[in-house]
Amino acid sequence: MPQSEVHFETVSKSFKRRKEPALLVLDRVSLHVAPGEFLVLVGASGCGKSTLLRILAGLETFDSGRVILDGQPVHGPGADRAMVFQHYSLYPWLTVKDNIRFSRQLRVVRDQLTSSDVEAASGRSDALLSLMGLSHAASYYPNQLSGGMQQRVAIARALMNRPKLLLMDEPFGALDAQTREVMHDLIRHVHQLEGTTIVFVTHDVEEALYLGDRVVVMAPRPGRIDSVIGVPFGRQREQDLKATVDFLALKRQILHRIRETSGMKTDRDMLDQLSQQGVPL
Amino acid sequence: MSAQPLNGGESLPLAAQPTQPDGRRWQTRLRIRAAIPRWVYIALSISGFVLPLIVWQWVAAGGWVGSLFLPSPLDVVHSFVDWTQNGLPNDTLISIYRVVMGFVLAAVIGVPLGIYIGAYKWFEALLQPVNDFVRYMPASAFIPLVLLWAGIGEGSKIAIIFIGVIFQIIVMVADAVRRVPENYLEVAYTMGARQGEVMQLVIWRGILPELLDILRINMGWAWTYLVVAEMVAANSGLGFQILQSQRFLNTPKIFVGIFIIGLIGLLFDLAFRWIYRLAFPWKRA
Numbered sequence: 249m250p251q252s253e254v255h256f257e258t259v260s261k262s263f264k265r266r267k268e269p270a271l272l273v274l275d276r277v278s279l280h281v282a283p284g285e286f287l288v289l290v291g292a293s294g295c296g297k298s299t300l301l302r303i304l305a306g307l308e309t310f311d312s313g314r315v316i317l318d319g320q321p322v323h324g325p326g327a328d329r330a331m332v333f334q335h336y337s338l339y340p341w342l343t344v345k346d347n348i349r350f351s352r353q354l355r356v357v358r359d360q361l362t363s364s365d366v367e368a369a370s371g372r373s374d375a376l377l378s379l380m381g382l383s384h385a386a387s388y389y390p391n392q393l394s395g396g397m398q399q400r401v402a403i404a405r406a407l408m409n410r411p412k413l414l415l416m417d418e419p420f421g422a423l424d425a426q427t428r429e430v431m432h433d434l435i436r437h438v439h440q441l442e443g444t445t446i447v448f449v450t451h452d453v454e455e456a457l458y459l460g461d462r463v464v465v466m467a468p469r470p471g472r473i474d475s476v477i478g479v480p481f482g483r484q485r486e487q488d489l490k491a492t493v494d495f496l497a498l499k500r501q502i503l504h505r506i507r508e509t510s511g512m513k514t515d516r517d518m519l520d521q522l523s524q525q526g527v528p529l
Numbered sequence: 530m531s532a533q534p535l536n537g538g539e540s541l542p543l544a545a546q547p548t549q550p551d552g553r554r555w556q557t558r559l560r561i562r563a564a565i566p567r568w569v570y571i572a573l574s575i576s577g578f579v580l581p582l583i584v585w586q587w588v589a590a591g592g593w594v595g596s597l598f599l600p601s602p603l604d605v606v607h608s609f610v611d612w613t614q615n616g617l618p619n620d621t622l623i624s625i626y627r628v629v630m631g632f633v634l635a636a637v638i639g640v641p642l643g644i645y646i647g648a649y650k651w652f653e654a655l656l657q658p659v660n661d662f663v664r665y666m667p668a669s670a671f672i673p674l675v676l677l678w679a680g681i682g683e684g685s686k687i688a689i690i691f692i693g694v695i696f697q698i699i700v701m702v703a704d705a706v707r708r709v710p711e712n713y714l715e716v717a718y719t720m721g722a723r724q725g726e727v728m729q730l731v732i733w734r735g736i737l738p739e740l741l742d743i744l745r746i747n748m749g750w751a752w753t754y755l756v757v758a759e760m761v762a763a764n765s766g767l768g769f770q771i772l773q774s775q776r777f778l779n780t781p782k783i784f785v786g787i788f789i790i791g792l793i794g795l796l797f798d799l800a801f802r803w804i805y806r807l808a809f810p811w812k813r814a
Contacts, residue, residue, distance in 0.1 A: 305715075305719055306718075306719075307715050307718065307719070324718075325715075325718040325719045325721075326719075326721055327719075327720055327721030329719060330719055330720065331715070331716065331719040333712050333715070333716065335712065336710045336712045336713070337712050337713070337716045339713065339731070339734070339735075340811055341734055341735070341737070341809070341811050342811075343811075350717075350720065350730075351720040351721065353726075353730060354717075354720060354721050354722050354723075354726055354730075355723065355726065356721035356722075356723070389810075389811040390811075391811065405716075405720075406719075406720075409720065409721075415719075
């Protein structure tokens with residue numbers, strides 16, 4: 249099974265701003281992602297979790313430090329790392345099947361194909377379609393699909409080339425709660441089946457705990473790693489897990505860390521702060 | 530929307546069905562963006578043509594306005610028949626030729642330029658400011674220069690139409706390229722796409738529907754430049770005939786010329802819309 253290993257070594261990044269000092273979004277972040285691991289990044293907004301993911305995808309540059317992917321430093325995006333976005337990622341002019349097979353048109357993929365691979369590719373896209381429960385929708389266009397189905401297509405497309413690393417940036421953030429639960433079990437199933445290393449960004453702590461082998465809590469201003477939590481629930485998980493005492497305790501612990509690091513302990517504190525500033529409530 | 534039973538064939542209690550008395554239904558159809566029945570739509574569209582025609586006939590027949598200023602619809606029909614026997618097909622074809630040539634040349638040069646300006650900051654910095662500057666110069670003011678450079682042949686008429694639309698095409702295509710969502714590009718990059726592949730498979734494919742709309746709109750503008758273009762040493766063409774009729778106070782023929790240009794424009798517009806529907810089935814759904 250193709251699995252990537254990632255080392256972030258004291259990675260820093262700042263955004264330059266006009267008439268203001270540069271904003272430090274990542275401050276010497278070091279992190280190791282083991283081969284085959286399902287790693288989840290959580291944190292308050294502005295903690296740099298998406299930026300860290302985009303750096304790994306090669307879509308964003310960084311100022312200092314090193315990002316090592318399977319022994320090689322990361323320079324720009326590549327076919328070995330696939331990414332699933334929250335919004336607007338399917339090509340509306342392609343059918344579901346053509347979206348999934350989009351990468352087959354690219355030179356980097358085509359060059360290493362033999363004729364038997366081409367047949368295998370057809371089998372691969374059919375297999376992904378049925379894995380995602382999309383077989384009946386193969387010839388639909390994206391705007392005929394629900395949000396949940398669109399994200400399934402996006403995941404299938406990302407998996408098409410058997411990437412060693414799957415990057416997911418709040419992929420279920422726009423879905424309703426029920427669809428999200430279905431997607432959670434689906435992505436866990438995919439992870440077990442494909443064995444791909446997954447780095448997943450979310451602001452939803454419950455999602456993080458249910459999916460991740462480890463959960464990395466990030467803190468904002470400047471963006472940094474606050475704590476890393478090994479999730480002790482094994483790899484066989486069911487929805488009922490979310491209601492167990494252990495799960496809830498861990499969830500509470502992480503939520504506390506996030507509130508504390510974001511400078512807002514409770515909603516009450518925020519309201520008090522606002523009324524002290526004279527904001528009419 | 531008609532009322533549909535929700536629970537497998539059993540209909541809901543009468544009170545729950547969303548039917549309304551007739552009066553209320555018409556009220557809701559007057560709301561913002563409310564749909565109207567197709568026959569109403571068609572009837573209104575036809576009325577939009579017929580009502581002005583009736584008013585026109587009424588005013589012309591009333592005799593309050595001299596026929597030199599406002600010929601009756603019948604005068605215009607007579608003039609049309611007369612012109613048909615005296616070179617109207619020829620005038621129409623030569624005008625279509627000039628408009629289409631000017632438009633196609635502008636598209637062939639303007640579309641690639643617009644794409645590169647929209648995609649690369651280098652091109653944008655180099656070409657966009659100067660394009661915006663030239664864009665505001667009136668095409669008709671170029672007539673003396675065009676005559677000087679292109680002579681009095683077909684080239685000068687085509688050049689006026691070309692100048693009239695190319696700068697608009699460039700600006701609109703560049704904007705269309707900028708509106709392609711960044712995520713579309715990033716997804717392609719994360720699958721290993723190179724620059725050229727992103728241009729071809731994402732940006733080009735992504736702007737196609739908008740491109741067709743831009744061309745449709747500019748085709749309309751190209752027709753508005755026709756009369757200006759045919760002021761230039763022409764001796765045939767719809768615009769030329771309109772100007773000529775002005776000289777001879779042949780008001781009915783002016784009307785015919787204007788109507789024919791409007792009609793041809795409308796046909797081109799419909800053709801573009803038809804291609805749009807055929808080429809982009811994914812836009813419907």
